[in-house]
Structures are given as C-alpha cells and as structure tokens.
Amino acid sequence: xxxxxxxxxxxxxxxxxxxxxxxxxxxxxxxxxxxxxxxxxxxxxxxxxxxxxxxxxxxxxxxxxxxxxxxxxxxxxxxxxxxxxxxxxxxxxxxxxxxxxxxxxxxxxxxxxxxxxxxxxxxxxxxxxxxxxxxxxxxxxxxxxxxxxxxxxxxxxxxxxxxxxxxxxxxxxxxxxxxxxxxxxxxxxxxxxxxxxxxxxxxxxxxxxxxxxxxxxxxxxxxxxxxxxxxxxxxxxxx
Amino acid sequence: xxxxxxxxxxxxxxxxxxxxxxxxxxxxxxxxxxxxxxxxxxxxxxxxxxxxxxxxxxxxxxxxxxxxxxxxxxxxxxxxxxxx
Numbered sequence: 001x002x003x004x005x006x007x008x009x010x011x012x013x014x015x016x017x018x019x020x021x022x023x024x025x026x027x028x029x030x031x032x033x034x035x036x037x038x039x040x041x042x043x044x045x046x047x048x049x050x051x052x053x054x055x056x057x058x059x060x061x062x063x064x065x066x067x068x069x070x071x072x073x074x075x076x077x078x079x080x081x082x083x084x085x086x087x088x089x090x091x092x093x094x095x096x097x098x099x100x101x102x103x104x105x106x107x108x109x110x111x112x113x114x115x116x117x118x119x120x121x122x123x124x125x126x127x128x129x130x131x132x133x134x135x136x137x138x139x140x141x142x143x144x145x146x147x148x149x150x151x152x153x154x155x156x157x158x159x160x161x162x163x164x165x166x167x168x169x170x171x172x173x174x175x176x177x178x179x180x181x182x183x184x185x186x187x188x189x190x191x192x193x194x195x196x197x198x199x200x201x202x203x204x205x206x207x208x209x210x211x212x213x214x215x216x217x218x219x220x221x222x223x224x225x226x227x228x229x230x231x232x233x234x235x236x237x238x239x
Numbered sequence: 240x241x242x243x244x245x246x247x248x249x250x251x252x253x254x255x256x257x258x259x260x261x262x263x264x265x266x267x268x269x270x271x272x273x274x275x276x277x278x279x280x281x282x283x284x285x286x287x288x289x290x291x292x293x294x295x296x297x298x299x300x301x302x303x304x305x306x307x308x309x310x311x312x313x314x315x316x317x318x319x320x321x322x323x
Contacts, residue, residue, distance in 0.1 A: 146282065147282050178258055188278055189271070189274055189275040189278040190245075190256075190258075191254070191271075191272075191275035191278070191295065192278045192282065194247065195249075195251070195254045195279060198252075198254050199251065
C-alpha cells in the first residue's frame with residue numbers, strides 16, 4: 001500500500017525494514033476521494049497528516065474573486081501535509097485533481113515516530129525541506145520564467161517526480177488534469193496555456209493532450225525549461 | 240452551466256480549444272476571453288512586441304460562433320503624440 005511512498009523515500013536514503021513497519025503501522029485509515037474536492041481547508045484544525053497513495057492532489061491558495069493559484073502538485077507517494085504535524089493547521093488548501101486514495105496518519109503516531117525513530121524523523125524533515133525547495137522553484141518560474149519556459153519546467157519536474165515512483169518513463173506520463181488546472185499552476189489563463197502547449201508541440205519538445213504528456217524530445221524540453229533537477233535533491237545519502 | 244470553447248487566432252496562427260470551460264453564461268465567457276487576450280498580450284509585450292491583429296472566437300459545443308472578441312477591444316491603447 002505504501003510502495004510508492006517507500007520508492008520516493010528510498011530514492012534518497014535507506015529506509016530499514018523496521019522503519020518501513022513503523023510507517024505502515026502509523027496509518028489509521030485509508031480513504032477514497034472523488035476528483036476536484038477540497039479535502040483540507042486553510043485554518044482547519046488538523047490531527048492527522050495525509051499520505052497520497054493514488055491520484056493527483058495539489059496545494060492551493062485563492063483570492064476572494066475566486067482566482068486560484070496552485071502552489072504544488074502532489075504525486076502518489078507524497079505526504080500532502082506532513083507540515084501540518086507541527087503547524088496544526090494550514091495556511092493553504094489541499095484539493096484532489098483526480099480521484100484519489102489516501103492514508104491518514106494521526107499526528108500522535110507521527111510524534112511516536114519522532115521519539116522512537118530519529119533517522120526516519122530526519123528523512124521526513126528532509127521531505128518537508130524538499131517541498132519548500134519545490135515552492136522556491138515555482139516562485140522562480142512564476143516570477144521570472146517566460147510562459148513557455150515555465151510550462152516546460154513544470155513538465156520536466158513532474159517527469160522526474162512521477163518517474164521516481166514508477167509512473168513516468170522516457171515516453172512520458174499520464175497527467176489527467178484540465179488546462180484550467182494547468183493554468184492555475186502556471187499563473188496563466190487556459191487560452192494562454194493552450195497557446196503555449198501549441199508552441200511546445202511545434203518546437204518538438206512535448207505534446208500534452210487527452211491526459212497524457214508525450215515527451216517528443218526531452219533534451220529540447222529541458223533546454224527550453226532551463227531545467228536543473230538539483231532542487232529535487234536526487235542524490236542518495238544518509239540523512 | 241454551459242461549456243464554452245475559446246479559439247485563439249493570432250500572429251502564431253490558430254489555437255483550438257479542445258477542452259472548453261464550464262461557465263454560467265456568455266457574459267462570463269466574454270470576460271474570460273478578454274482576460275485571456277490581456278494575458279497573451281502581456282507575455283508578448285515582455286518579449287518586446289505587441290500585435291493587435293488577433294481575436295478569440297467564443298463557440299459552443301456544436302462550434303457555433305457566439306461572439307468574436309478582438310484583441311484591440313480588450314485593451315485601451317494610448318499612443319504618444321505623433322504616432323498612430
């Protein structure tokens with residue numbers, strides 16, 4: 001059940017059988033959610049963290065006029081709100097983009113992990129640091145990259161992150177989100193996303209249609225994106 | 240709610256909207272078209288050019304054109320004296 005989570009963790013560090021058991025037994029319940037459901041609202045008091053098992057979720061913030069900025073996409077294997085363990089409520093919302101299966105981990109069991117498994121605690125600390133690094137990269141994209149480069153970078157990041165959990169290969173990956181949701185990630189309108197996708201197709205970089213990202217030429221895509229995966233901390237080392 | 244499709248015609252050619260957007264009425268679709276034009280133009284201005292010879296067709300499920308929003312109608316343009 002937590003295979004993808006373990007794939008993500010073990011891509012960067014060792015996780016012992018004992019630690020694996022501790023994670024598995026920390027789960028209190030498994031739940032299924034439909035697509036487009038806000039499952040955690042900002043300022044709501046939280047007593048558990050949510051581990052995404054299947055599907056895609058996102059963090060978002062919105063304005064009073066309904067405009068929404070998606071701040072990070074979550075892929076299977078991600079804790080979507082490990083930071084709620086210390087924050088106790090979030091300053092943002094969490095929503096499903098597709099039908100999702102999640103596992104809930106009560107904060108009291110996370111506390112027990114911090115007391116009994118110091119190395120696993122550091123691995124999870126690394127996880128929240130990694131989320132912060134992804135936010136910084138998105139900030140760079142939203143503030144400074146052109147629409148074309150920003151969109152290319154978005155596809156590159158997801159290719160790496162989905163690849164780590166066995167959901168992407170050299171040909172591409174399934175990505176069943178709408179252009180409107182893409183627009184909310186990229187700070188663009190859906191028409192602008194459409195126009196940008198056309199340009200990426202014409203430059204033979206990537207073709208995104210009908211929920212599938214088809215990599216036409218990864219080297220071209222990465223060049224357009226100025227993609228440097230260093231912010232995803234892909235090195236495997238002891239934490 | 241109705242599904243509206245916003246097809247873009249501009250200097251890079253024709254960009255078909257395959258997905259469409261669920262909106263309450265044509266007025267909302269028009270607002271989205273205007274926002275979209277401003278968004279596309281702002282990116283072009285950052286790159287140093289602005290070409291107002293474009294438009295967005297707002298169409299329904301059966302591709303009937305409900306409205307045509309020209310780029311020039313989406314912005315108020317003030318030129319320096321002597322320019323036209």
